[in-house]
Structure formats: C-alpha cells, structure tokens
Amino acid sequence: MAETKQFTFADIASHSGKKDLYMVIHDKVYDTTSFVDEHPGGEEVLLDVGGQDATEAFEDVGHSDEAREILDGLLIGDLKRVAGDPAPKVQAPSNSTSSSPSASTGMGIGLYAVILIGGAAAFGAYKYMQSQEGKA
Numbered sequence: 124m125a126e127t128k129q130f131t132f133a134d135i136a137s138h139s140g141k142k143d144l145y146m147v148i149h150d151k152v153y154d155t156t157s158f159v160d161e162h163p164g165g166e167e168v169l170l171d172v173g174g175q176d177a178t179e180a181f182e183d184v185g186h187s188d189e190a191r192e193i194l195d196g197l198l199i200g201d202l203k204r205v206a207g208d209p210a211p212k213v214q215a216p217s218n219s220t221s222s223s224p225s226a227s228t229g230m231g232i233g234l235y236a237v238i239l240i241g242g243a244a245a246f247g248a249y250k251y252m253q254s255q256e257g258k259a
C-alpha cells in the first residue's frame with residue numbers, strides 16, 4: 124500500500140454512523156463500515172466507538188490474530204494528532220488475564236528490576252560477609 128492518508132480526530136469523528144464508520148486503533152485509522160454487520164462481538168460495540176479512538180476497547184477484549192488480520196484489511200490511513208486531541212491510548216491496560224500478549228512487556232521490566240535489586244542485595248551481602256571474615 125503506497126498511500127498513507129492522514130486523518131485528524133476531527134475527520135474521524137465525522138464518520139461515526141453505521142453506514143460510514145471509522146475508528147482509530149493504535150494510531151491507525153480503519154474504515155469498519157463493511158465489517159459492522161460481520162463483527163462476532165456485535166455491531167453495537169463498534170458503533171459505540173465509531174468515530175473515536177477504539178484502542179482500549181479493542182485490546183480489552185483480547186482479540187485474536189485473526190481479528191488483527193481483518194483489521195489490516197480495513198486500514199485506510201494514519202492518525203494525525205493535532206493540539207487538543209485526546210492523549211494516545213497506545214499502552215493497553217493489562218488488568219485482565221495474563222493471556223493478553225501485552226502483559227509480557229510489563230513483566231519484562233518488572234523481572235529486570237527484580238534481578239537488578241536482587242543482584243545488588245546479594246553483592247552487598249557478599250561484601251559484608253567478606254568484611255566480617257577479615258575482622259575475625
């Protein structure tokens with residue numbers, strides 16, 4: 124796909140009807156008009172987020188890879204942020220089950236911290252024991 128059309132939130136907000144439905148997911152713009160009737164989760168939820176940033180709603184459900192492939196086919200452009208737009212909703216909240224793939228990122232950082240702090244503590248204890256040995 125050569126063209127990367129840019130849309131502002133104002134552009135997208137004007138496409139919020141069932142016959143003309145755009146939404147933003149991860150700062151990409153999707154024309155979901157043709158998909159509304161086919162959505163396994165029902166048309167209601169799509170209409171709720173039509174013309175808006177649907178990233179959180181989409182990620183909260185934990186959609187499958189198949190759903191993401193469908194999404195790829197609906198892509199029409201990129202979101203162009205302008206001053207006063209809502210903040211990006213790129214980070215998916217992983218307060219649900221650990222089946223969410225995004226949970227692994229948070230886990231990685233947490234694990235890193237544990238290893239670092241644990242390592243420092245072990246090193247401190249080792250040094251302390253060494254100094255105690257010297258005194259004996």
Ligand code: HEM
Pocket residue numbers: 153155158162163164165168169172177180181184185186187188189190191193194197
């Ligand atoms: C254009 C964007 C979307 C696409 C392509 C899409 C696609 C799909 C697909 C293929 C499924 C079947 C299960 C799966 O494969 O994960 C599904 C289920 C579901 N979707 Fe979406 N979805 C979209 C947006 C949304 C949004 C914004 C919501 C808002 C809450 C939503 C809510 C649901 C729910 C609740 C289910 C579960 C239905 C069930 O299992 O009974 N979807 N979606």
